[in-house]
Amino acid sequence: MRVFRLCLAAAAGLFLVSCAAPGGGRSEYGHRPGPKGFRTVILDAGHGGHDSGAKSRWTGQMEKDAAMDTVRRLRQELGGQFRVVLMRDGDEFISLDERVRRANGYPEAILISLHYNHGGANTRGTETFYWRMDSYSLAKRIQRELAAVVPSEQNNGGLVRRRIRLTRNPEIPCVLVEGGYMSHAAESRLIADSGYRQRLARAVAKGIRDQAAYGDAGMGPLPRPINAPLSRPTDASEY
Numbered sequence: 001m002r003v004f005r006l007c008l009a010a011a012a013g014l015f016l017v018s019c020a021a022p023g024g025g026r027s028e029y030g031h032r033p034g035p036k037g038f039r040t041v042i043l044d045a046g047h048g049g050h051d052s053g054a055k056s057r058w059t060g061q062m063e064k065d066a067a068m069d070t071v072r073r074l075r076q077e078l079g080g081q082f083r084v085v086l087m088r089d090g091d092e093f094i095s096l097d098e099r100v101r102r103a104n105g106y107p108e109a110i111l112i113s114l115h116y117n118h119g120g121a122n123t124r125g126t127e128t129f130y131w132r133m134d135s136y137s138l139a140k141r142i143q144r145e146l147a148a149v150v151p152s153e154q155n156n157g158g159l160v161r162r163r164i165r166l167t168r169n170p171e172i173p174c175v176l177v178e179g180g181y182m183s184h185a186a187e188s189r190l191i192a193d194s195g196y197r198q199r200l201a202r203a204v205a206k207g208i209r210d211q212a213a214y215g216d217a218g219m220g221p222l223p224r225p226i227n228a229p230l231s232r233p234t235d236a237s238e239y
């Protein structure tokens with residue numbers, strides 16, 4: 001993914017001035033408590049097909065392949081306890097809006113989108129993006145588990161509230177996980193290691209299981225509602 005922190009932060013600031021949900025209840029933009037007791041998890045491996053995502057200049061690994069592999073490991077980690085739906089199970093291109101449409105076919109599910117990052121050469125570590133209130137605790141739990149897995153973090157965002165297509169547009173709780181920076185020499189070699197991807201998958205699975213068991217309990221106050229329009233392709237960033 002590309003990082004446009006400054007302009008997005010400015011845009012988010014504009015939306016903060018509005019706190020009334022236009023035409024509806026507080027749940028309209030996912031402004032409701034986080035889920036508990038859910039049984040279905042949609043796993044979305046980022047990119048695919050002609051869209052390779054990031055590529056490591058050190059290992060040659062492509063983000064779409066690392067994401068697919070990690071999602072399969074995550075499916076295995078979750079196996080038995082949840083019904084797992086894969087957004088893609090092969091090297092297939094699916095547009096972001098189509099991913100949102102498919103996710104909305106499972107109204108009782110949560111959505112986890114899995115990516116790897118690229119950015120400055122001195123940036124490393126994991127990040128978890130969320131937008132909606134009902135996705136905050138899930139994102140926080142996952143990011144906390146991820147931080148315990150990565151050997152070091154540098155200039156990364158950690159837990160980030162950001163309005164992108166897969167954190168804003170689905171009608172179900174949804175988070176986007178960045179499992180490390182492919183643009184960082186040491187971290188890209190880690191990402192190429194199957195043991196690291198397995199540890200990441202285990203960490204994300206623990207966050208999901210804890211959310212299913214405890215809901216928002218113990219996660220502190222939910223973030224304030226921000227009423228913002230759907231994210232569109234013209235909004236700048238691709239994920």
Ligand SMILES: [Zn+2]
Pocket residue numbers: 001046047053054063115116239
């Ligand atoms: Zn990506």
